[in-house]
Amino acid sequence: MRAVQITEFGGPEVLRVTEVPDPVPGDDELLVDVSRAGVNFADTHQTDDSYLAPAKLPLIPGGEVVGTTADGRRVAAIVGSGGYAEKAVVKKALAFDVPEGVDDVSAVALLVQGMTAWFLLKKITHLQKGETVVVHAAAGGVGSLAIQLAKAMGAGRVIATASTQQKRDLALELGADVALDPATEDLKAALIEANGGKRVDVVLEMTGGRVTNESLAALAPFGRLAFYGMASREQPEPVAMTSLMAHTSTVSGFWLAHAFGNPPLLHQAFRELADEVVAGNLKIIGGGDYALSDVRQAHEDLRGRRTAGKLVVNPGK
Template identity: 55%
Template sequence: MRAIQISRYGGPEVLDLVELPDPQPGPDEILIDVAAAGINYADTHLADGSYLTSPTLPFVPGSEVIGRTADGRRVMGLTTGGGYAEKVLLPAALAVEVPESIGDGAALALLVQGLSAWHLLRTSARLVAGETVVVNAAAGGVGSLAVQLAKAFGAGRVIATASAPEKQQMALDLGADVAVSGAADGYAERVVEANRGKRVDVILDAVGGRVFDAAFDALGQFGRLVTFGAASREIATPIEPGRLMKRNASVVGFWLSPALAVPGMFAPALTELFELVAAGRVRPVVGGEYPLTDARRAHEDLLARRTTGKLILRPGGESR
């Protein structure tokens, strides 16, 4: 089978197209022919060796896939790797059947990114109806879903930040009440102004660095800053406990992988996401589709922030 393999750490140039033997399923595993594999920002961190965990080299990246089993069932699921390939093994416990009415990209958007957005708001931020939510990088895969879920979960005001006017408009089209630049300089002032002069209750941030620092300055009393990434590759300034105490504020970290090992963190959330999509209350944004041979270009576009919504690889090059 064809696959994308990483045998050394670096940028997109380390993604090599190779031929590998077909994987053989073991106990509690299923083999699927991959129709599409999701591309996530975490994949770029895996490629350069900066992720929270590092698999043994060489490895095939890709943690979310959708495809068909030998008996024709259409399933998607999460795996510890191997998704950038024509075939992959899935843990049977993390494989779910997908309605034919939901496209590959939309379905994949509900896995890592949809589950992340759900848990960021429900589990980490513990959003209360009527609160103000700020979503940084709101045109991205997680951000575009978080904007819609915040509304669906009863947020009183949703403020989106994005790097370009067209991405800000996209967030508004998805239901944000206001959209502003996500640049670090002047961030707190713009966010507070967007909230009619008041500090905010919840900020979801995957940018990190100076944006994280500025986001903390925009938090109000009992505010929660939830960090789930560091796309800027910058190091944030440590926060002194006294600053937390003065605002009764919280800084909460979230990482999906270990969360899914907790009973009840996977199926119930995904079920609600399917229901919200079926009801038309949430619309996954599907961005670019790339053939497997263009995996490097996909990572280049993602790192350059030229993309919006969910990105997918097509091992067979076909669209659905």
């Protein structure tokens, strides 16, 4: 079969389309003919071996797929690797039936990115009605869904940040009340001003560096910051435990892989998200449908922050 394989770590230049043997499923696995594979920022970390879980070579990247099984079942599935290929082996427990009315791009968007947004709001920060939520990287896959979910959960105000005016306009279209440039000179002050002069309750943060630092400084008493990525590849300043006492702040980290041990909860999340898509209440933003041979461009566009919404690769192209 055709697949994207890396034999050395590095940037997009190490991604190469090649022929590899078809994968063989085990007893607790399914073989899926892949119609789309999702592209996530985590894939770029996996490619240069800077991800939380160390990678082993040779490697076929890609953590999520949608396609059909031999008996015609249409499933979306989370995989540790192996997604950028014509066929993929997936664990039965992490394969989710895709209902009618959910297209391929939407199906993969609801996996890593949709479930991340769902967990961040419902299980990590425990968003309450009326609270203010800051969504950084608001035009991205997680951010675009988090805006809509936060509004549906009764957030009093959603403050989005995004790097371009086009992306900020998209965030506003999706329901954000305010959209800011995260590169503004005093982000802490800008966030507080956008909240009517009051500190913010919840921050969803995946940028790193000064964005994390200033967002933490903008938290209200009992505020929560959930850190789930570091797109800038810049470490935030270390957090002193005593500084958290100043406003009774909570800082938490989140990695979706830790939820893999609870398949019923994952299935609940996927089912709720899919139902919202079918009902027309959750809009998936397509960020690019790349041919398998154009996967380098997909990674370059993602790393260059030139994209919005969900990126996919199509093994059929």
